[in-house]
Amino acid sequence: MKQFLSAADVTDIPALIRSAQDYKAEPYRHASLGKGARIGCLFLNPSLRTRLSTQVAAQQLGMEAIMFNVGAEGWALEFTDGAIMNGTTVEHVKDAAPILGMYFDILAIRTFPSLKDREEDYSERYITQFVKYAGIPVVSLESATLHPLQSLADLVTITEHFREPRRPKVVLTWAPHVKALPQCVSNSFAQWVNAWGAADFVITHPEGYELKEEFTKGATITHDQDAALRDADFIYVKNWSSYEQYGQLLSTDESWMLTLEKLKATNDALVMHCLPVRRNVELSDEVLDSPHSIVTQQAGNRVWAAQAVLSEILQNRKK
Amino acid sequence: MKQFLSAADVTDIPALIRSAQDYKAEPYRHASLGKGARIGCLFLNPSLRTRLSTQVAAQQLGMEAIMFNVGAEGWALEFTDGAIMNGTTVEHVKDAAPILGMYFDILAIRTFPSLKDREEDYSERYITQFVKYAGIPVVSLESATLHPLQSLADLVTITEHFREPRRPKVVLTWAPHVKALPQCVSNSFAQWVNAWGAADFVITHPEGYELKEEFTKGATITHDQDAALRDADFIYVKNWSSYEQYGQLLSTDESWMLTLEKLKATNDALVMHCLPVRRNVELSDEVLDSPHSIVTQQAGNRVWAAQAVLSEILQNRKK
Amino acid sequence: MKQFLSAADVTDIPALIRSAQDYKAEPYRHASLGKGARIGCLFLNPSLRTRLSTQVAAQQLGMEAIMFNVGAEGWALEFTDGAIMNGTTVEHVKDAAPILGMYFDILAIRTFPSLKDREEDYSERYITQFVKYAGIPVVSLESATLHPLQSLADLVTITEHFREPRRPKVVLTWAPHVKALPQCVSNSFAQWVNAWGAADFVITHPEGYELKEEFTKGATITHDQDAALRDADFIYVKNWSSYEQYGQLLSTDESWMLTLEKLKATNDALVMHCLPVRRNVELSDEVLDSPHSIVTQQAGNRVWAAQAVLSEILQNRKK
Numbered sequence: 001m002k003q004f005l006s007a008a009d010v011t012d013i014p015a016l017i018r019s020a021q022d023y024k025a026e027p028y029r030h031a032s033l034g035k036g037a038r039i040g041c042l043f044l045n046p047s048l049r050t051r052l053s054t055q056v057a058a059q060q061l062g063m064e065a066i067m068f069n070v071g072a073e074g075w076a077l078e079f080t081d082g083a084i085m086n087g088t089t090v091e092h093v094k095d096a097a098p099i100l101g102m103y104f105d106i107l108a109i110r111t112f113p114s115l116k117d118r119e120e121d122y123s124e125r126y127i128t129q130f131v132k133y134a135g136i137p138v139v140s141l142e143s144a145t146l147h148p149l150q151s152l153a154d155l156v157t158i159t160e161h162f163r164e165p166r167r168p169k170v171v172l173t174w175a176p177h178v179k180a181l182p183q184c185v186s187n188s189f190a191q192w193v194n195a196w197g198a199a200d201f202v203i204t205h206p207e208g209y210e211l212k213e214e215f216t217k218g219a220t221i222t223h224d225q226d227a228a229l230r231d232a233d234f235i236y237v238k239n240w241s242s243y244e245q246y247g248q249l250l251s252t253d254e255s256w257m258l259t260l261e262k263l264k265a266t267n268d269a270l271v272m273h274c275l276p277v278r279r280n281v282e283l284s285d286e287v288l289d290s291p292h293s294i295v296t297q298q299a300g301n302r303v304w305a306a307q308a309v310l311s312e313i314l315q316n317r318k319k
Numbered sequence: 320m321k322q323f324l325s326a327a328d329v330t331d332i333p334a335l336i337r338s339a340q341d342y343k344a345e346p347y348r349h350a351s352l353g354k355g356a357r358i359g360c361l362f363l364n365p366s367l368r369t370r371l372s373t374q375v376a377a378q379q380l381g382m383e384a385i386m387f388n389v390g391a392e393g394w395a396l397e398f399t400d401g402a403i404m405n406g407t408t409v410e411h412v413k414d415a416a417p418i419l420g421m422y423f424d425i426l427a428i429r430t431f432p433s434l435k436d437r438e439e440d441y442s443e444r445y446i447t448q449f450v451k452y453a454g455i456p457v458v459s460l461e462s463a464t465l466h467p468l469q470s471l472a473d474l475v476t477i478t479e480h481f482r483e484p485r486r487p488k489v490v491l492t493w494a495p496h497v498k499a500l501p502q503c504v505s506n507s508f509a510q511w512v513n514a515w516g517a518a519d520f521v522i523t524h525p526e527g528y529e530l531k532e533e534f535t536k537g538a539t540i541t542h543d544q545d546a547a548l549r550d551a552d553f554i555y556v557k558n559w560s561s562y563e564q565y566g567q568l569l570s571t572d573e574s575w576m577l578t579l580e581k582l583k584a585t586n587d588a589l590v591m592h593c594l595p596v597r598r599n600v601e602l603s604d605e606v607l608d609s610p611h612s613i614v615t616q617q618a619g620n621r622v623w624a625a626q627a628v629l630s631e632i633l634q635n636r637k638k
Numbered sequence: 639m640k641q642f643l644s645a646a647d648v649t650d651i652p653a654l655i656r657s658a659q660d661y662k663a664e665p666y667r668h669a670s671l672g673k674g675a676r677i678g679c680l681f682l683n684p685s686l687r688t689r690l691s692t693q694v695a696a697q698q699l700g701m702e703a704i705m706f707n708v709g710a711e712g713w714a715l716e717f718t719d720g721a722i723m724n725g726t727t728v729e730h731v732k733d734a735a736p737i738l739g740m741y742f743d744i745l746a747i748r749t750f751p752s753l754k755d756r757e758e759d760y761s762e763r764y765i766t767q768f769v770k771y772a773g774i775p776v777v778s779l780e781s782a783t784l785h786p787l788q789s790l791a792d793l794v795t796i797t798e799h800f801r802e803p804r805r806p807k808v809v810l811t812w813a814p815h816v817k818a819l820p821q822c823v824s825n826s827f828a829q830w831v832n833a834w835g836a837a838d839f840v841i842t843h844p845e846g847y848e849l850k851e852e853f854t855k856g857a858t859i860t861h862d863q864d865a866a867l868r869d870a871d872f873i874y875v876k877n878w879s880s881y882e883q884y885g886q887l888l889s890t891d892e893s894w895m896l897t898l899e900k901l902k903a904t905n906d907a908l909v910m911h912c913l914p915v916r917r918n919v920e921l922s923d924e925v926l927d928s929p930h931s932i933v934t935q936q937a938g939n940r941v942w943a944a945q946a947v948l949s950e951i952l953q954n955r956k957k
Contacts, residue, residue, distance in 0.1 A: 028355060036666060038694065048393040048415065052422050055385050056357065066693050072391060072710060074686040075914065084918040086816045091914030095926070095933065096686065099913070102938035103690050178405045275418070276394065276410030280403040288414070295414065300421035347674060367712040367734065371741050374704050375676065391710060497724045594737070595713065595729030599722040607733070614733065619740035 001312045003131060004139045005124075006146050006188070007195040013155065014196070019308035020156045020301065027060045027307075033314050034063025040104035041141065044070045044077075044126070045112040049275060049302050050141045050149060054108060057306035061314065066104070079125055093126075097133035106313055107134050113144035113182050115247030121145060122212070137313045145212075147184045150274050151192035153305035157298040158199070158234055161270055167200050168233040169267065173225055174205030175282040176256050177239035180249045185274045186240045187215040194218040204228035208242050208250045225256060232266040237273045237283050260286050270294045320631045322450060323458045324443070325465050325507070326514040332474065333515070338630065339475045339623035346379045346626075352633050353382025359423035360460065363389045363396075363445070364431040368594060368621050369460045369468060373427060376625035380633065385423070398444055412445075416452035425632055426453050432463035432501050434566030440464060441531070456632045464531075466503045469593050470511035472624035476617040477518070477553055480589055486519050487552040488586065492544055493524030494601040495575050496558035499568045504593045505559045506534040513537040523547035527561050527569045544575060551585040556592045556602050579605050589613045639950045641769060642777045643762075644784050644826070645833040651793065652834070657949065658794045658942035665698045665945075671952050672701025678742035679779065682708045682715075682764070683750040687913060687940050688779045688787060692746060695944035699952065704742070717763055731764075735771035744951055745772050751782035751820050753885030759783060760850070775951045783850075785822045788912050789830035791943035795936040796837070796872055799908055805838050806871040807905065811863055812843030813920040814894050815877035818887045823912045824878045825853040832856040842866035846880050846888045863894060870904040875911045875921050898924050908932045 003009055010016055023029065039058050043051065051067065058065035070077065077096060078089035085092065100107050109130050113121035121144040131138045140148055162168045172189055190211060193201045201219040203211070210221070222228050229235065237258050242248045257280075263269055271292045277283050287293060322328055329335055342348065358377050362370065370386065377384035389396065396415060397408035404411065419426050428449050432440035440463040450457045459467055481487045491508055509530060512520045520538040522530070529540070541547050548554065556577050561567045576599075582588055590611045596602050606612060641647055648654055661667065677696050681689065689705065696703035708715065715734060716727035723730065738745050747768050751759035759782040769776045778786055800806045810827055824841075828849060831839045839857040841849070848859070860866050867873065875896050880886045895918075901907055909930045915921050925931060 038697070040690065043392070046393050048387070048410070049418060051392065052359065052385060052387065052419075056422050059357070059383050064697050066690060068686070068690065069392060073681070073689065073707060074684050078917070082918070082923060085916040086919050090916070091686070092917050095913055095915060095917075098934045099687060099937040100690070102934070103694050103941060275414055277414060278404040278409070279397070279411050279414075280401070281405050285401060296417045296421070299418040303422060362711070365712050367706070367729070368737060370711065371678065371704060371706065371738075375741050378676070378702050388711060594733055596733060597723040597728070598716070598730050598733075599720070600724050604720060615736045615740070618737040622741060 001309070001316055003137050004148060004309050004313065005127060005131070005143065006148050007151065007192045013192070016152060016308050016312070017156050017159050019311065020152065020304035021160065023060070023307040024301070024304040030061055030311060032062045033311060034058065034061035037105040037314060038064040038066060038103070039106040039108055039310065040100055041065060041067050041108040042070050043068065043110045045110050047110050047141060049299050050110065053302035054141065054306045056303050057310055060307055061310055063310065063314070079129055093129045094133050097130050098135060101134035101136045104136060105317065106137050106139060106310065108139040108141050109143070110141035111143055115180055115182065115241060118246035137317070139309060139313070142184055145184055146188040146191065148188055148192070149302065149305050149309065150185055151188040152309065153298060153301040154189055154236070154272065155192055155196055156301045156305055157272065157294060161294060162233060167198060169231055170199040170201050170234045170236065171228050171232040172203045172236045172238065173228065173258065174209050174256060175237045175239045175258065176252045176254055177278060177282055178252065180241035180247050181239050183211055183240045183243055186211055186238050189236055190219060191215040202228045206251045206253060206256065208244060209240065210244060211240070212243055226265065229262055230265050232269040235266065235269045235271050237271060239282055257282065257284060258287050259284055260290060263287070263292055272298050275299050320628070320635055322456050323467060323628050323632065324446060324450070324462065325467050326470065326511045332511070335471060335627050335631070336475050336478050338627035339471065339620070340479065342379070342626040343620070343623040349380055349630060351381045352630060353377065353380035356424040356633060357383040357385060357422070358425040358427055358629065359419055360384060360386050360427040361389050362387065362429045364429050366429050366460060368618050369429065372621035373460065373625045375622050376629055379626055380629055382629065382633070398448055412448045413452050416449050417454060420453040420455045423455060424636065425456050425458060425629065427458040427460050428462070429460035430462055434499055434501065434560060437565035456636070458628060458632070461503055464503055465507040465510065467507055468621065468624050468628065469504055470507040471628065472617060472620040473508055473555070473591065474511055474515055475620045475624055476591065476613060480613060481552060486517060488550055489518040489520050489553045489555065490547050490551040491522045491555045491557065492547060492577065493528050493575060494556045494558045494577065495571045495573055496597060496601055497571065499560035499566050500558050502530055502559045502562055505530055505557050508555055509538060510534040521547045525570045525572060525575065527563060528559065529563060530559070531562055545584065548581055549584050551588040554585065554588045554590050556590060558601055576601065576603060577606050578603055579609060582606070582611055591617050594618050639947070639954055641775050642786055642947050642951065643765060643769070643781065644786050645789065645830045651830070654790060654946050654950070655794050655797050657946035658790065658939065659798065661698070661945040662939070662942040668699055668949060670700045671949060672696065672699035675743040675952060676702040676704060676741070677744040677746055677948065678738055679703060679705050679746040680708050681706065681748045683748050685748050685779060687937050688748065691940035692779065692944045694941050695948055698945055699948055701948065701952070717767055731767045732771050735768050736773060739772035739774045742774060743955065744775050744777060744948065746777040746779050747781070748779035749781055753818055753820065753879060756884035775955070777947060777951070780822055783822055784826040784829065786826055786830070787940065787943050787947065788823055789826040790947065791936060791939040792827055792874070792910065793830055793834055794939045794943055795910065795932060799932060800871060805836060807869055808837040808839050808872045808874065809866050809870040810841045810874045810876065811866060811896065812847050812894060813875045813877045813896065814890045814892055815916060815920055816890065818879035818885050819877050821849055821878045821881055824849055824876050827874055828857060829853040840866045844889045844891060844894065846882060847878065848882060849878070850881055864903065867900055868903050870907040873904065873907045873909050875909060877920055895920065895922060896925050897922055898928060901925070901930055910936050913937050
C-alpha cells in the first residue's frame with residue numbers, strides 16, 4: 001500500500017481486517033517496525049478519535065507521531081494553481097508539501113469539504129495535492145468525500161460481532177441532524193462494504209439524500225426505512241447533507257431517528273455510528289445506552305484499523 | 320490509588336510526599352515503570368505548569384503522554400444527562416469518555432468552574448462524569464473546586480523547607496486580584512493541609528470570602544491578616560472569589576497585598592503561590608524578588624508531585 | 639555553545655555547517671546523545687518548518703521535545719519590569735521562565751516583533767528575558783530581529799550546492815509583498831553571510847529598505863537590482879518592511895519580483911527563499927517551479943541545522 005485515501009488503495013480488504021484484529025489481540029507485536037520512522041499528522045479541521053487513535057497506533061508500532069494544527073499553529077494554505085497570493089493564504093501546498101515529505105516518512109491529513117462547491121470537494125483537491133507534491137505515502141484522516149480509516153474500523157467491528165455462517169444484512173440509514181454534515185463517512189462506508197462484498201447491503205434515506213452512485217453502486221437503495229431495517233444485523237446510523245442539492249439540509253424529519261421500537265423488526269440488530277453523535281437528535285439515548293449499541297467498541301477499533309494501515313505502509317516502504 | 324481527584328483519594332499523604340522527594344532525588348529511578356502505558360491529558364482550559372510538569376513526569380516514568388486541547392482541537396462536550404443535543408455541543412461525555420478509556424491507561428483532565436452556578440461547580444459534574452464513563456483511573460489537572468497536584472507539590476515544598484522539630488505555622492492568606500478566580504487552589508490547599516495534619520494552619524481573608532467548610536474544617540479562620548501572619552513559617556498567598564456570593568469579587572482591597580513590611584512579624588516566613596501571579600496586584604515585586612519567595616521551587620516540585628501520583632496509579636494498575 | 643540567538647553565539651561557523659552536513663548524511667549518528675534530555679519549545683507566534691524541523695532534530699538526537707503554544711494553550715505573558723499587572727497579561731516572564739528552566743534542559747522560543755516600536759523590537763526584550771530568567775540554554779526559533787536556525791540552514795544549502803574553487807556571489811534581494819513583514823530573516827542572513835566570510839555578498843532593495851548596519855556591514859548594498867544580480871550564484875529572495883520608517887510597507891513595486899528573464903544575467907543562479915512564500919507576489923511560479931529554485935532543499939536543511947545546534951548545546955552541557 002503506497003497511500004491510503006480510499007478502499008481503492010487496498011488490494012485485500014479481508015487481510016487488512018485480519019491484520020487489525022491481530023493488532024487488537026497483540027498491540028505491541030511489531031513494536032519496532034516503525035523505529036526511526038515518523039508520521040506527520042496535519043489537521044486542517046478538528047478531530048478526536050482519528051487524531052488520538054492514530055497517535056496510539058503509531059506509538060504501538062514504535063513510530064514517532066508529530067501533530068500539527070495547520071490553521072492554529074501555522075497559517076492558511078493555498079491550493080489553487082497559479083494563484084496570485086495577495087490575499088489571506090500564506091503558503092502554497094506546492095511549497096509546503098514537499099518539505100513535509102522531507103521531514104516525515106508518512107504524511108496524514110485531515111481536511112473537510114466546504115459543502116459549497118461540489119465539484120471542488122469531489123475533486124479531493126486538497127488531499128490530492130498533498131499526494132502530488134509530498135512524495136511520500138499519504139494517509140487520509142478524513143478528506144472532503146471519504147473517511148477510510150473509519151470504514152476499515154467499521155468492517156473490523158462488523159467482522160468481530162458476526163459469527164454466523166451467512167452474510168450479515170448491513171443497513172446504512174440516514175438520521176436527522178441540526179446542521180449540514182459532509183457525506184464522507186457514508187460515502188466511505190458504502191464504498192468499503194461494496195468493495196468488501198461480504199454483506200447484504202441496504203442504504204435508506206429520505207428523498208433527495210441520494211449519495212454519489214460511484215460509492216453506493218451495488219447496494220440496495222430505498223426511501224422506506226422500515227423495509228430497510230427488517231431483519232437487519234447491523235444498522236449504521238449517520239446523517240449527511242444532500243449530494244444533489246449540494247450541502248443542503250433538506251429535511252430534519254425526526255421520524256428518521258432510530259428507536260428501540262424500530263429495532264424490533266430487525267434481527268436484534270447492533271447499532272453503529274462513527275461518533276461524535278448528537279444524542280436525541282441523530283440517535284436516542286434509549287438506543288445508545290442499550291446493549292444494541294456497539295459505538296464504543298467501534299471507536300475503540302479505530303486504533304487497530306490505523307495500526308494495520310500504518311503497518312502495511314511501513315512494510316511496503318522497507319521493501 | 321485508583322484515581323486522584325482530591326486528598327480523599329490518598330491513604331498516606333506523608334508517604335506520597337516522600338515518594339515525590341525520592342523522584343526529585345532520582346528522576347529516572349523508575350524509568351520503565353510506565354513502559355507501554357499511555358496517559359491522555361484533556362484540556363478544557365489553559366494550563367502551563369500543570370500541562371508541562373505532567374508531560375515531564377510521564378516521560379520520566381517511561382510513559383507516553385498525549386495532549387489534547389478539547390475545544391481547539393476537538394469540539395464542545397455535553398455533560399447533561401438526557402440532553403437533546405440540537406445546540407452547540409457536539410459530543411456527549413458518555414460517548415467520548417469510554418473511548419478515551421480504550422485509548423489510554425490513565426486519563427487526566429483540566430476543567431475550570433463556571434463561577435456562575437455554585438451547585439453545578441461543586442458537584443464536580445465534569446470530572447465526575449469522566450470518572451463514571453471512562454473506566455480507567457482519572458487524574459485531576461485542576462477541576463471545578465480542587466487542584467490536588469498543586470496541593471501535593473505545596474506540601475512537598477513545605478516539607479523540604481522546614482527542618483525544625485516542631486509543627487510549622489502555615490497561613491493561607493487571601494490576596495487582591497482584578498478578576499474573579501476559582502476557589503480551587505485554596506480549597507485544595509486547605510483540604511490537604513488539614514488531611515496532612517502536620518502543621519498549625521490559619522486561613523485569613525476579608526469578610527465574605529469564607530471557603531466551603533468541608534475543606535477548611537480544622538483550620539483557624541480569621542479576618543485579621545496581621546494576627547494570622549504573626550510567627551508564620553509559611554505564607555500561601557492566593558486570591559479567590561466569594562463562595563457565599565458565588566463567584567463574586569467583593570473586595571479588591573489593596574491593603575491585603577503581602578509586603579516585606581508585613582513579613583517582619585513572621586518567623587522569617589517563606590512565601591508561596593501556585594502561579595501564575597499578577598505581580599504588584601496579588602503579590603509585590605519586593606516580596607516575589609526577595610529570598611522569602613519560594614514560588615519557583617514550589618512550581619518545580621509540580622514535576623515530582625505528578626510523578627509520585629502517576630507512579631502510584633501505575634503500580635496499582637500492575638497489581 | 640551556551641545559547642543560540644545569533645551568529646555571534648557561534649565560534650566556528652564552518653564547523654557547524656559541517657556538523658549539519660554530517661547529520662544529513664547520517665541522521666541517527668548520535669541517536670542517544672539527548673537521552674533523558676528535554677527541549678521545551680514555546681511558540682508565541684505561528685511556525686511550520688521551524689516547529690517541525692526542531693521536533694525532528696530533537697527526536698533524531700534521542701531527546702524529548704515538548705511543544706507549547708503560549709497564547710492558545712496558556713496565557714499572555716508580561717515582559718515589563720515592575721508592571722502592575724492589572725490588565726490582560728497573566729504571568730510575568732520573571733516567574734514563568736525559571737520554572738521552564740526547571741522542567742527543561744533547553745528552552746526554544748519563537749517570538750515575532752511588533753513592528754510598531756523599533757527600539758523595543760531591536761532590544762530583543764522577549765527572548766533576552768527568557769535567557770536572563772530561565773537559567774538554561776535558550777535557542778531562538780526566530781525572534782524579533784533574527785532567525786539564526788534559518789540562516790544556518792541557508793549556509794548549509796549554499797555550501798552543498800557550490801563546488802567551485804572560488805567564492806560564490808550571493809545576492810540578497812528585497813521582493814514585494816502585500817503585508818509588512820519582519821526584518822528577521824534578512825538581518826540574520828546578512829549577519830551570517832558576513833560572519834561566515836566565504837562569499838561575495840551583495841544586498842539590493844528599493845530606497846528606504848536599508849537594513850540595520852550592524853547586520854549588513856561588510857556587504858555591498860545597492861538599489862540597482864539588475865547590477866546586483868549580474869553573475870550571481872545564489873539569489874536569496876525576501877521581503878521585509880522598512881527599518882528606517884519602522885515596520886512600514888513603503889513600496890510594493892512589482893518590478894522587484896524575480897523572473898526567469900532577470901536570471902539570464904546571472905551565473906545560472908540558484909534561488910533561495912525561507913518560505914512561506916507568496917507565489918506570484920514575492921516570487922513567480924515560473925521561478926519557483928524551475929530548476930533554479932532550491933527552496934525545498936533549503937527548507938529540508940532546517941532539520942540538519944537544528945540538529946547541529948542542539949547537538950552542540952547538548953555536548954557542551956555534558957562537559
